[in-house]
Amino acid sequence: MxxxxxxxxxxxxxxxxxxxxxxxxxxxxxxxxxxxxxxxxxxxxxxxxxxxxxxxxxxxxxxxxxxARRILQLVEESRRQLHDLSGQVAGSLTLATSHHVGLHRLPPVLKAYTRRYPGVDLDLRFLDSEQAYQGVVSGAIELAVVTLAPRPNPQVESVPVWTDHLRFVAAPEHPLAGASRISLGELARHPAVLPGPLTFTRDIVVDAFSRSGLTIGVALSTNYLETLKMMAGIGLGWSVLPESMIDDEVTVLAVEHPPLLRRLGYLVHRERTLSNAGRAMLAQLESMRADLVETPDRA
Structure with missing residues (x-):
């Protein structure tokens, strides 16, 4: 074959x-x-x-x-290992990222990486975080930078680099927008616009309500946070957004609950031998992670 x-x-x-x-x-x-x-x-x-x-x-x-997938993976692994004997950072790197992380977190990392390693052919794939996880598990993707799963897959090493502080938001004219104190129970009585089912961000939100014995009535769903912001801003329901996305289009609701935390970072398969290009990307991400430890990230 x-x-x-x-x-x-x-x-x-x-x-x-x-x-x-x-x-x-x-x-x-x-x-x-x-x-x-x-x-x-x-x-x-x-x-x-x-x-x-x-x-x-x-x-x-x-x-x-x-x-067939296994055969191609073995061929690619063999080709990569033979190439890496030279020690050069070149060849190809299949990197998956979600739209939000790719647009709002990854650009400075990619800019520094491509300038330092111009010989790397970067195959950048924009996928939902859940799809990227499956790609890493199957071996189709060498490295992913996405929203990390609340319950990690044991086959995958997941390392947080950034933290999103998610805040409850709604349109300025929402019935709860002017309230000084809002319980989760009160919020649950109003429709929400949230990421789709089976997404990591949706799981984080639903879990917060489930621990209080509450369910959420979801009016609309989309996996794009920019679209969620628009839908919340025009009054289709309350939502959750990272603090970095909040502006005068939406109002932060005074919900009596700590901000929900969403970890963003990189994924690699525990049994995969990374290419020189992959190891160089991890070093770039670790450098970013170290910088953020020194200067805590609130965005």
Whole structure:
């Protein structure tokens, strides 16, 4: 089996589309079809069913998929280790980050890194934090800088770099905006706009209410904090935002509860051998972390 055919196979399996797989790999759809046909000939098995333009894995395809991922990971690990013998910080680094962290926390780190290591080909992927976790666990992503899970995966080393202090906010004209003291119970009686279900930030908020025996009525959800701010600001419900995002578009509610803390940092698989480029990125993040210890971050 050649690695190019395996890459095409994984891309089609992930996207359920030959055309989207071609876009991911910068190939034409006929080229993708040719590689899949070659792999099916090599394995003597049909890997995909195509019914009414819907592409799905066959039983043989489902069996091959985890093995294909493992093979490509081993090939990449071997290539990286051979390259790293030189000690140079070069090659490629697959780095995942969430939109909020990537826009508000990571730029100075990336700026310093790319200036210091111009030979690194940075494959930067914007994903939800939960997706990035899965990418690190599966081996598809070498390093992620995201919101850390409240309950970490034991396969993953998660190291906090920043702390977001989340505050309860609402539109200036919200019924609770002028109150001097608001209990969680009072807040729970009003609709909320929060990140989507199964997100780490949503878990943090829901857990705070659950410990008091309360449930939240969520009117709308989105995983983009900038959109949550807009929805709260126009009166669609109360929300939570990092202090760094709060301005005159929203009002901080006087809720009788300490600010909720959200840890942001980096993830690596405990059993993965990092590339020189990956180790250099960790050093850059650790330098940022050390600076923040000396100058506590409240943003």
């Amino acid at each position: 050649d690695t190019q055919s395996l890459q095409a196979f994984i891309a089609v399996a992930d996207t359920a589309s030959f055309s989207l797989a071609g876009e991911r790999l910068h190939l034409t759809q006929p080229a993708i079809s040719k590689r899949i046909a070659a792999l099916e000939a090599q394995t003597d098995a049909k890997l995909f069913d195509r019914i009414n333009r819907r592409v799905s894995l066959t039983e043989a395809g489902r069996l091959l998929l985890p093995q």
